[in-house]
Amino acid sequence: MTDLRDRLTPEQVEEFGRELDEIRQQLVADLGQEDVDYINRIIRTQRGLEIAGRGLMYLGFLPPAWLAAVGCLSVSKILDNMEIGHNVMHGQYDWTRIPELNSKTFEWDTAAPGDNWRHSHNYMHHTHTNIIDKDRDVGYGILRIDPDQEWHPYYLGNPVYAVLLAIFFEWGVSLHDLEVDRLLKGEISWADKAEVRRKMRAKAGRQIGKDYVLFPLLTGPLAPLTLLGNASANVVRNLWAFAIIFCGHFPEDVESFSESETEGETRGQWYLRQILGSANISGGKLFHIMSGNLSHQIEHHLFPDIPARRYPQIAPQVRAICEKYGLSYNTGPLHKQLLSVAKKILTFALPPREKDTQAPTTLNGEKERAAA
Amino acid sequence: MTSLIPRRSRSLGAMTASLVDTLLTPHGIDRYLELVDPMKVRNEIRGKVTAVRRQTADTVTLTVHTSKRWRGFHAGQYVRVSVDIDGVRRTRCYSPANSELDPAGSLELTVKVDPHGLVSGHLYRNAAPGMILGLSQPDGEFTMPEPRPEQLLLVSGGSGITPALSMLRTLHDRGDTDGVVFVHYANTEQDVLYRDELAELDRANPGLRVALGFTHAEHGGDLHGFFTPAHLEEVAPNWRQAQTYLCGPDGLMDSVRALFDAEGLSEQLHTEVFTPPELEIDTENATGxxxxxxxxxxxxxxxxxxxxxxxxxxxxxxxxxxxxxxxxxxxxxxxxxxxxxxxxxxxxxxxxxxxxxxxxxxxxxxxxx
The missing domain is CATH 3.10.20.30 (Beta-grasp domain)
Known part of the structure; x- marks a missing residue:
């Protein structure tokens, strides 16, 4: 496979970037009341489900009520984290100047403090998408998910780490900001992370306090059932978020890049990298809402600060542009994408074999040329 | 003993509130209460429009009931008012026109439509009872000192009447209007905001002088044409001994300021500006x-x-x-x-x-x- 820079001619990249900019301008000009009404409807639904879930826990001695409570609370947390939290914190609604929808101050119902996440996600991940050694979301510093991550016996545990990460995803996301791998390598010091740690502790205290202490205590004798219910809702949300997010960048054929091939990138080249480094998940309207429209990861990476509800609307245009320039537009149903991710997690647990090193990634292409 | 009861209930209330806030982390109680009723919020301030009237062709007067957190204002202060227009929250400053002694939580806002103004036009067209506004706590130093100066001159023009009227209504409520002169400029008699009420205040307060100036009419009222020093000599001969509060369009502000500066009395002049002043901008030589x-x-x-x-x-x-x-x-x-x-x-x-x-x-x- 060719170097990222050689994929299109400079003129083509420029034209390609211009076409995407045009889509963006049309979207920005069209933003208005209906976008605010939409997110307010989602917020209203989420808050309603949350209250219903907390209330139903008082009937937790009836198994159907307990299940309904867990269901309501799980959906509430999923909506809060994905369609509301993730998107608001991307600044998708900053144009409204409504303080409750402001990216700088929004806080979500999960363990990771918004402030820490905003930096690692909005800046580190979205700017350096899929650049090995720069985008810390490649394997989250825990997993080997790309052939260009050097193998180590530690990675034999890849599948186990993945399962644990899926179950405890909110804590994984929170700890991610500690950059433990860099701490261990001595690139940063424990003291550098004092502020990050303080925020982590404070947020963890509040989340544990409400889900595992106060709400259970308020249900009196039902406390153990409530605690179990709240824990279940958190785990359901964790599994769902893990699944959606891992399908965004890790299915087969999604490309990774080297620092050198992204040096001095133009806007058009940046767009190109976002498309090649992301994958969509196909599904119905409800599925898109529940995924926070991260099922449109490609559109999200192109325009991370445009309200996510607009992604399905522009997806056909983006796809047409990809076809025009002969670029792959990676999409598939959830089960197919998940299976593809699972295969990678298993494959990369093992040391590279001859055939792996020839895997068609952009990066290898460059190495081959360098060797030649 | 009796004094203990409210204190205990207050601390109980505070404890409940902090427990509820802990339970509703990270969003906090207002994000839930506002879904039930926007006026129920505890930490933010909202106002509900209860009455709307259009006194003149280009103004709208809103009677607003504030939510619980509002702590009251002093006559002359302003409040930041927010409305959402096509999904975007817009905030502007308005001075309440009512008396600071009105029942707690009531505000009267009179808004003049600026032909290019987003918020004023929106309020003029769409304000109706039930409309919810975002409010801030009151702010601003344009207030009378306590005790008030013996001689008080209130000069206003157009919608700049609001802080001055608030002062006058407050003084009227206190029965303390002796030595007050209220001078207000409008284009013509039809453009005078609160015309009937001003006449009524004038009648009811023998020690008060209300003078109306018409910049675009030669008859009626007390003064004609734009402000001149002679106007003050005519309706407020003691103006040099008075503390003067001034709010109105740029032209009026500039002429009154020039007079006070020339007389070396600028320390006795207090002003409030609500139209953007001309900024000194030099875009030619910008660097960096x-x-x-x-x-x-x-x-x-x-x-x-x-x-x-x-x-x-x-x-x-x-x-x-x-x-x-x-x-x-x-x-x-x-x-x-x-x-x-x-x-x-x-x-x-x-x-x-x-x-x-x-x-x-x-x-x-x-x-x-």
Missing amino acids: QVRFEHSGREIANSGRPLLEQAEEAGLRPEHGCRMGICFSCTKVKSRGCVQNALTGELSAEPEEEIQMCISVPVGDVDIYC
């Missing part, structure tokens, strides 16, 4: 780069105020009046020199709070935004 540190954006200094430059760079910093009054857009400048476009004052202090809407970069500036 402006770096917005939080967002990582950087643009070449255009010589416009930082708020506008931030918006040009695609940022949307919080702001209110855009004229240096409300401090909503205050941010910390980490490095570089800015000029206050109102006063011309330069400040080069590092890590200094500045108002983005009236601060123009002089050379390179880094700001946390």
Whole structure:
């Protein structure tokens, strides 16, 4: 496979970037009341489900009520984290100047403090998408998910780490900001992370306090059932978020890049990298809402600060542009994408074999040329 | 013993509130209460429009009932009012026109339609009972001292009547209007806001003088044409001994200020401005780069105020009046020199709070935004 820079001619990249900019301008000009009404409807639904879930826990001695409570609370947390939290914190609604929808101050119902996440996600991940050694979301510093991550016996545990990460995803996301791998390598010091740690502790205290202490205590004798219910809702949300997010960048054929091939990138080249480094998940309207429209990861990476509800609307245009320039537009149903991710997690647990090193990634292409 | 009861219930209330806030982390109680009723919020202030009237062809007067948190205002202060227009929250400053002694939680706002104004036009067209407004606590130094000066002159023009009328109504409620002169300018008699009420106040308070000036009419009222020093000699011969409170259009403000300056009495003149003053802008000779540190954006200094430059760079910093009054857009400048476009004052202090809407970069500036 060719170097990222050689994929299109400079003129083509420029034209390609211009076409995407045009889509963006049309979207920005069209933003208005209906976008605010939409997110307010989602917020209203989420808050309603949350209250219903907390209330139903008082009937937790009836198994159907307990299940309904867990269901309501799980959906509430999923909506809060994905369609509301993730998107608001991307600044998708900053144009409204409504303080409750402001990216700088929004806080979500999960363990990771918004402030820490905003930096690692909005800046580190979205700017350096899929650049090995720069985008810390490649394997989250825990997993080997790309052939260009050097193998180590530690990675034999890849599948186990993945399962644990899926179950405890909110804590994984929170700890991610500690950059433990860099701490261990001595690139940063424990003291550098004092502020990050303080925020982590404070947020963890509040989340544990409400889900595992106060709400259970308020249900009196039902406390153990409530605690179990709240824990279940958190785990359901964790599994769902893990699944959606891992399908965004890790299915087969999604490309990774080297620092050198992204040096001095133009806007058009940046767009190109976002498309090649992301994958969509196909599904119905409800599925898109529940995924926070991260099922449109490609559109999200192109325009991370445009309200996510607009992604399905522009997806056909983006796809047409990809076809025009002969670029792959990676999409598939959830089960197919998940299976593809699972295969990678298993494959990369093992040391590279001859055939792996020839895997068609952009990066290898460059190495081959360098060797030649 | 009796004094203990409210204290205990207060602390019980506070405990319940903090427990509820802990349970409703991270969003907090208001995000739930507002879904039931926007007026039920505990930590923010909202206002519900209860009555709307249009006194003149280009103004709208709203009677507003505030939510619980409102702590009352002093006559002459202003409040920041927010409305959502096509999904975007817009904030403007208005001075309540009612008496500060009115029953707690009531406000009267009179808004003049600016032909280019987004918020005033929106309120004029759409205000109806039941409309919910976002409100701030009151702010501003344009208030009478306690005890009030013996001689008091209130001069206003157009919709600038609101803070002056608030002062007059408050004094009337206190039965303390002796030695007060209220001078108000409007284009013609038809444009006088609160005309009947002013006449009524004039009748009811023998020690008060209400004088109306018509800038575009030669008959009726007390004064004609734009403000001249002779007007004051005519209706308020003691004006040199009075404390004067002035609010109105630029022309009126400038002429009155010039008179007080010339007489060396500017310390006795207190003013409130609600139309953006002309900023001293020099875009020709702008140099340097402006770096917005939080967002990582950087643009070449255009010589416009930082708020506008931030918006040009695609940022949307919080702001209110855009004229240096409300401090909503205050941010910390980490490095570089800015000029206050109102006063011309330069400040080069590092890590200094500045108002983005009236601060123009002089050379390179880094700001946390």
